[in-house]
Amino acid sequence: MDLRFTPDEAAFRDEVRAFIRDNLPADIRERMRLGYGPRKEDTVRWQRILNKRGWAAISWPEEHGGPGWTAIQKMIFLEENQVAPAPELSSFNITMLGPVLIQFGTDEQKKRFLPRAANLDDWWCQGFSEPGAGSDLASLKTAAKRDGDHYVVNGQKIWTSTAHHADWCFLLVRTNPNAAKRQEGISFLLVDMKTPGITVRPIISIDGSHHLNEVFFDDVRVPVENRVYEENKGWDVAKFLLGNERTGIARLGKSKERVRSAKEMARSVREGGKPLIEDAAFRQRIAQLEVDMKALEITQYRVVSAYDKQRDGRPDPLSSVLKVKGTELLQSTTELAMDVGGPMSMPIWAEELAALSNEPDVGPEWATQATGSYLFLRAASIYGGTNEIQKNILTKAVLRL
Amino acid sequence: MDFTLTEEQRLLKDSVDRLMTERYAFDQRKNYLKEPGGWSAALWSQYAELGLLGLPFAEQYGGFGGGAVEIMLVMEAFGRGLILEPFVASVVLGGTAVRLGGSEQQKSRILPTVADGSTKLAFAHGERQARYDVTDVMTTARKDGSGWVLDGAKSVVTHGDCADALVVSARTSGERDDPNGITLFLVDAGASSVARRGYAVRDEQRAAEVSLSGVRVDGDAVLGEIGNGLPLIERVMEAGIAATAAECVGCMGALYDMTLEYSRTREQFGRTIGSNQVVQHRLADMLMSLEQGRSMAMLAAMMVDEPDAAERAHNIAMAKVGVGQAGRFVSQNAVQLHGGIGMTEELAVGHYFRRCMVIERLFGDTAHYLAKLAVAVE
Known part of the structure; x- marks a missing residue:
């Protein structure tokens, strides 16, 4: 038993770190260090740089363009990428669609979609949730009726992240409304977002950003060849997708990077006549977060190294621990960063202020961004299966209650 | 990174787990509590036979040559068993003091007897006024010819009541809270100038208040460096x-x-x-x-x-x-x-x-x- 990286793992980490340091465009790094999320073009640019190096399709087997990494190597890469800080890989393309096509897709589908997904030539989005189907996904109603060699799709999806950027959508639809079990009437379709009848309507989230969307389908014709796996077997595909790849689920690198930057910012603001970083209560809060991050780091090592030992395809239910604890940390670290901002966490860094070129800035940019992250990451315990759902998973799989 | 256990580690874990299942059921434990020392002498012998009392010591000292992982496996099992015996006090605390601080002669003399269970050590460091401040040592040791004389009191010494020898911290120089000037001594717990008052702690394990009144020890009772015991x-x-x-x-x-x-x-x-x-x-x-x-x-x-x-x-x-x-x-x-x-x-x-x-x-x-x-x- 040894918690330290092996020399090979340490060498790998150094290689990844050096590559990111030397290749991450400075403007992207700078924006991200200020706490901004990556813009679409930032994510595309960085993923293409990684893809050129062979490091984009990290969850795919080598014969499909993956780097052939162990789960530990993937974990190292993801953390280095987050800590840099660099834009994260498109999870829709890399950890969701790719493995699904490799497992269930036809050769034609693989050939057509995989290379473009790796290079982010196609930006994919996920059409799963509906107004009436959130945590209870199997109750989805969006219907697909067969019409010759097409499906005709009608219905509505919601919470569709980056649908407004997307070229394609992988979509869960109901193909048999009369199935005995509702899970048995669902199919998995690949839909070109340029198809007539698709309307994307923005949902502005509480941080003021446009990330989420509603997507309406009105007689949208989807070729049958774009169905993945068998008709009415889409639930198997969805289950595979949701349980497949949880190596990066804790996003620990994000939390580490945020604590690092909060400490840096805490040197620049004062509390009680001295820099906030010298305040005992503040330091104690940092210390607690560092303890929690260390515990999660080791739990993550334990879960991830077990992936490498037993590749039976089933997700380790302990990965739900990573989701819950990881998102709790994402949230408490954004709270910390926002609190460092003090009153300067209140103003919005809006264009209307920037346009008043004769006026001094209202607060530092990082404080505004910290608040934005705080607001946006309230979603962390909701998306990807709410933390309550994760506890239900633990109840069923581990507690067997 | 590797979380697998070696074959020996797995065997060790299995044997201690089995011992706990067979011998440390909650009702059996109640009987051990009624024994004179408040723990089981029979189990203590059994730990010795299994090599557990010499687990962290090198083989030349009658030990098992185990490391931190072995201790972890055994302690987790002991936690499940909720054992009462002075394993931590003697093997882990006293044992570490001698293993890392002792001279060759001290190690050869003491560790084999810890490993066979005939000597029980206790770590007498904490004092009543010290709370958790590790440098707050007021017990003193003054030079007396080739030996030393110790005076002071130690508080909540885990398993101090049954110990045969105490590892005692005392000030050979400096004032209270001074990180320098603290020295560790091996003290015969049965000496007449050592008074011990044993009692049960909240978890039913034993502890003792230890007072040292002009305790004379030889020069070779010093464990580690004089004045640099911290x-x-x-x-x-x-x-x-x-x-x-x-x-x-x-x-x-x-x-x-x-x-x-x-x-x-x-x-x-x-x-x-x-x-x-x-x-x-x-x-x-x-x-x-x-x-x-x-x-x-x-x-x-x-x-x-x-x-x-x-x-x-x-x-x-x-x-x-x-x-x-x-x-x-x-x-x-x-x-x-x-x-x-x-x-x-x-x-x-x-x-x-x-x-x-x-x-x-x-x-x-x-x-x-x-x-x-x-x-x-x-």
Whole structure:
């Protein structure tokens, strides 16, 4: 038993770190260090740089363009990428669609979609949730009726992240409304977002950003060849997708990077006549977060190294621990960063202020961004299966209650 | 990174787990408590026969040549068994002091007798006024010819009542709180100038107040460097933290299992209490705490032999905080989910609860280490 990286793992980490340091465009790094999320073009640019190096399709087997990494190597890469800080890989393309096509897709589908997904030539989005189907996904109603060699799709999806950027959508639809079990009437379709009848309507989230969307389908014709796996077997595909790849689920690198930057910012603001970083209560809060991050780091090592030992395809239910604890940390670290901002966490860094070129800035940019992250990451315990759902998973799989 | 156990480690774990299952059921434990020392002499002999009392010592000293992982495995099993014997005091604390601080002659003389169980050591460092300040030593040792004379008092010395020899910290120079000037001595616990008052701690394990009134020892009673005992004391405490962290994981595991089983069988309103989501989620929270605590106990085991003292201390402090908080959460909720029966002496739950409470206080509590970490934030 040894918690330290092996020399090979340490060498790998150094290689990844050096590559990111030397290749991450400075403007992207700078924006991200200020706490901004990556813009679409930032994510595309960085993923293409990684893809050129062979490091984009990290969850795919080598014969499909993956780097052939162990789960530990993937974990190292993801953390280095987050800590840099660099834009994260498109999870829709890399950890969701790719493995699904490799497992269930036809050769034609693989050939057509995989290379473009790796290079982010196609930006994919996920059409799963509906107004009436959130945590209870199997109750989805969006219907697909067969019409010759097409499906005709009608219905509505919601919470569709980056649908407004997307070229394609992988979509869960109901193909048999009369199935005995509702899970048995669902199919998995690949839909070109340029198809007539698709309307994307923005949902502005509480941080003021446009990330989420509603997507309406009105007689949208989807070729049958774009169905993945068998008709009415889409639930198997969805289950595979949701349980497949949880190596990066804790996003620990994000939390580490945020604590690092909060400490840096805490040197620049004062509390009680001295820099906030010298305040005992503040330091104690940092210390607690560092303890929690260390515990999660080791739990993550334990879960991830077990992936490498037993590749039976089933997700380790302990990965739900990573989701819950990881998102709790994402949230408490954004709270910390926002609190460092003090009153300067209140103003919005809006264009209307920037346009008043004769006026001094209202607060530092990082404080505004910290608040934005705080607001946006309230979603962390909701998306990807709410933390309550994760506890239900633990109840069923581990507690067997 | 590797979490697998070697074949020998697996065998060790299996044999200690089996011993606990066969010999340390809760009812058997009640009988051990009634023995004269408050623990089982028969089990002590059995630990010696299995090589557990020499686990961390080199083979040349009658030991097993085990490392931190072996101690972790044994301590987790001991935590599940909720053992009463002075293993931590003698093998982990006293043993570490002699193993790391002793001369060749001291090691050859003492360690084989610790390993065979005939000598029990205790670590007499804490003093009544000191709280958790490791440098707050007021016991003195003054030079007297070739030997030393010790005066002072030591407080809550774990298993100090049954010890044959005490590892005593005393000031050979400097004032109270001075990190320099502290020296460790090996003191015959039976000497007439050593007075011991034994008592039970909250978890039913034994401790003693020890007073030293003009205790004369020879020059070769000095353990380690004169006046530079602090680093050795810290090593001893770090070894204690790592061992009791694993013990706490064993306690938490037992508490979690008992609570899960209870929630499967206890019925109210015509159904098991475990069918309520509020109970299910509390159990899921307990599981998460247990696993995070286990990760931290592993960290402590991995770091206890780290050569870089600052790095070692920092990580051990993090582990202490993590395990302390997990132990509190799991043990409090185990009592809560058991309801009234969890409050009673007749159930094991409360006994594990109290052991977790005591472990959190050994060598410094959560607040103490969190404050240390806060000072060290970079």
